[in-house]
Amino acid sequence: MRYSLHPLFRLPRKQKRTIQLVVDAVLIASSFLLAMLLRLESWTPLAEARTWLALLLLIPLSLAIYVRLGFYRAVIRYLGPKAIRAVIIGVVISALSLALASYLFALGIPRSVPFIYAMLALLTIGGVRFGLRAIYLRSQIRHKPRVVIYGAGSAGRQLAVSLSHGQEYLPIAFVDDALGLQNTFIEGLKVYPPRQLGYLADTYGAERVLLAMPSVARSRRREILAELEPQGFPVQTIPGVADMVTGRARISEVRDVAVEDLLGRDPVPPNPTLMEANIRGKVVLVSGAGGSIGSELCRQIMRHCPSLLLLLDISEFALYRIEQDLKRIAAEEGLTVRVEALLGSVQHRERLTTVLTSYEVQTVYHAAAYKHVPMVEHNVVEGVQNNVFGTLSTAHAAMEAGVETFVLVSTDKAVRPTNVMGTTKRLAELICQAFARHQSATRFCMVRFGNVLGSSGSVVPLFRGQIQAGGPITVTHPDITRFFMTIPEAAQLVIQAGAMARGGDVFVLDMGEPVRIAELARQMVRLSGLKVRDERNPDGDIAIAYSGLRPGEKLFEELLVGEDVAPTSHPRIMTAQEVFWEWSRLEGFLDQLFDACRNFHHDGIRRLLQEAPTAYRPQDDIVDLVWLQKRRGKASIPQAPAAVTPLRPVLERHK
Template sequence: MRNLLQSLFRLPRRQKRTIQLVVDCVLIAASFLLAMLLRLEDWAPLVEVRTWLALVVMIPLSLAIYIRLGFYRAVIRYLGPKAIRAVVIGVVVSALSLPLASYLFALGIPRSVPFIYAMLALLTIGGVRFGLRAIYLRSQIRHKPRVVIYGAGSAGRQLAVSLSHGQEYLPIAFVDDAVSLQNTYIEGLKVYPPRQLGYLSDTYGAERVLMAMPSVSRERRREILAELEPQGFPVQTIPGVADMVTGRARISEVRDVAVEDLLGRDPVPPNPALMEANIRGKVVLVTGAGGSIGSELCRQILRHGPSRLLLLEISEFGLYRIEQDLHRIVKEEGHEVRIEALLGSVQHRQRLTAVMKAYAVETVYHAAAYKHVPMVEHNVVEGVQNNVFGTLSTARAAIDAGVETFVLVSTDKAVRPTNVMGTTKRLAELICQALAGHQNATRFCMVRFGNVLGSSGSVVPLFREQIQAGGPITVTHPDITRFFMTIPEAAQLVIQAGAMAQGGDVFVLDMGEPVRIADLARQMVRLSGLKVRDERNPEGDVAIAYTGLRPGEKLYEELLVGDNVSATSHPRIMTAQEVFWEWPRLEAYLDRLFEACRLFHHNGIRRLLLEAPTAYRPQGDIVDLVWLEKRRREAEAPVTNAAVTPLRPILERYR
């Protein structure tokens, strides 16, 4: 039977409509003949001419009404209230045609027959269709995981309807903490309090929870997830309101819980005046445009009406990807912005100057940097050249080209750094601070913040992959903590902070409370419906392995060097007064640092990094890969009196 139904449902639409028409002809005739038999209690009238003449009038009229109502365009497995209305209207019109035909042709049909016929036709024509629909849905139920919908509001109701017709999940109940809704029925499903999730699992086989609360605050979402976490259910969610309104997602597109729901907070709505101050009608250049922060800066800038948006990126693939993404946004949202994709390194001052002068750049967001702490520890010279002298080249090019505003994207790792990456970013801040007071052409400022969720170096994607692979999840230290912020919020705050700059400002973003990375890993495991395997639970699913701190890595990050911090007009942006050197002194220092890099003198580089006002406190020996290999070879080489040949100088590109 099930195979026959599947075959019928797979037929072409034209054939299915033809079958429906034939079946309805038979059902209409059968209903009328049975009505006559019930009324007259005699078979004889069924073979009379008047009976068949009535059918000749009634059947074409009934089918014409059904066609007019669009009854045959409806898909049986998705029949709803409109189909019921069409059946009722069609049957009523069909029944009314009986006394009309009886009067016009003097058929003598009893007056009660149309009423009996109407009831029988409703049962047969409607019953066959809804019976087939019920059989189809029941056959699908056996193969669908059972889910509970958290949230019995409008989004939850829409989700329940959508899932009941889909192939993915079978909703069996609602869960809602609103007492007024509990123990009521919505879309045929009972609403339970959250504490009864265990009962739903044991009694009805609920396998996961789908959160249907797209408009609640992120803080409330975190509270709900905290309540669900100990119960061991996999938790998924529907897209946010903005995605559904803009058409980027449908309500039935169930997703994994975003990490923003675990760590994030509700962003403060951006100030339109601050967002547009350095962008609207201006030529804007973003360095490192293909990176996590750089690409989001480009998207935010694009939506605030620059006259031109220049993308500078050293990675060809990264540049191509962000250019295509921005062109898609322009097409979909109707912006009128010219986008220019420029390959190049921030270390090439002449290239930067030529670009800024050619396009008359007015605002620069300098996001280009090497940010991966262990990678820079293993490649010290390149880290210094890119982060320090790349910033110097970009800043000098901006001054030469008469750029109005220069915004440096910095990091919390620049505060009392224990690694080369953080120290180079603090030196980049010192360059901007010194140049801000050395000239009047360009207004410099720096914006310092912590980790962003979903960036290329974020632990979140790594943890998700490790959970899917069955573990273990690798965490460097049980007590390591980090600040987190979403990429869109960080980009918006960078733009707004740049608009508030007076010159030489160091802005610090409010990152909220720090998060223990080990706790984050445990939450992600439990919300995936799995259990952490440890000493207390050796039968768990995913273990957490502690690998030890990596070179240059700190347990705790900070956002301020000192305590001299002031509030601004924005609740999440503060300004700090940080120590710095005046330009003549810093310039002399940078000359020495450049020479040490030119000669690959790693000991000299470390001494110079310790000399600068960066509060650099390295936690171990130099681990630069070239340096270590050189020392290994020197240790293995026989001792001779031969003169040591000096290293060949590299091409000077900064002077």
């Protein structure tokens, strides 16, 4: 049946309407003639002229009524309660018109015929439409996965209606933990308690659960997912309320469960006063604007109306991408913020000074850095030059240009680092701390936090891709843990922390509880409806392979160097008092570090990094790729000529 009707459903709308008009004309005539036959119990009146005159009046009049009521605008496969009402109203008006025509033109139609006609027309005209709809839906049901909707609220009801008419899923039931809803029927589907999901799978073939609770707190979503996880159902969710309200997503766009739901951290609403303090009406520059944190900072900043937003990045593609994204946001949200994209390296001090001075920049968010631990371990010199001397150049330029506020985006890997990346970020903090003590015109502060979800190199998209490929999921160590925060929350807290700065502050963000990466991987496997394959379950679907810690990688990350931490006015921002060097001492150290980098003296670089007050304790040998190649004797690394000192001006004492 599905294949015989398939061409009919695919006809152009104009042809479908013509077919409906012809069929309705036949059904109207059949209903009227049958009504006459049933009333008079004889074929004789059917041969009379009055019968055919009534029919000639009834057919065009009824069709005109149906057109007016929108019969032929409705799509048969999507007919609902409104269509039923329209059919009833149309048939009743048609029957009344028949009675009126019989009276006005003295046709002598028996008074009971219009009532009989109405019942027959309702059965035929309505029955054909809903019969075709039923045939179409039945043909689709065979090929649609059966799903259970978790949440019988307004979002769940809308989702059920949308899916019923769609091609992807067939909703067969609701589950909800609200006792008042259980055992009731909503949109024709029964509401069950969550504990009966197994029954729904065994009895009705439910294959997955769709979580339809977009506005519930993230902590509650985590509880629900924890309840669903052992039952082995693939779990997906609908978009958030914000995405649906702004039109970025539809309720029927089912998505995989976001890792934010697994972590269950509820964001704290931002403080508008703090968000706007360094932004509204000011000229703001973001270095590293194309990166994960930098790009989100730009989005947040633009929504708080600076007079000018400058995007600085060395990557042309990343800079183009964030510029286009900001233009899209401005068009969608009606923002008139001026945005300019500038190519440049944070190591180019003259370029930075010219930019900051020319635009009279007032606030700088310095997010430009190399952050991938193994990559920096393999490219030590570039890591030091970008993260240390890039920060030094940017900070010097900011002071020379009279910038009011300089906010350094730091990392938890700067605390007792075991890798070069973390050590260079701690050195960047020391530079800002020294400059804060050395002068007072520019307020320097640092904001330190852990991993952000969805950033470049994040484990979450990596795990998801490995699950889709059939595994295995690669985890470095069974006990490795990390702090996690969403990119929007991190950017908001960075902006708010910068507004609280007095000079030299080290702000530490409350990252919540650390997450075991291996357990996160297991949760993602189970919520995909699969089973982890291990010694206890050799027949599972996805294995977890442990690859060993990478160079410079720690098992556990920390956020504080010492114990001297104090709360601030924001519940998720703390301030720490930590050791640092005065600029007079730090300057000499940076001079030596610069020479070691310029001459590719990796042993000297490591020795100097260990001498600084960074608590750097490397756990591995040097793995810089150039240094290893040099040791193999396959290439010699020439030292830079003594006269070539491209970064030496950076180390001149700030006057």
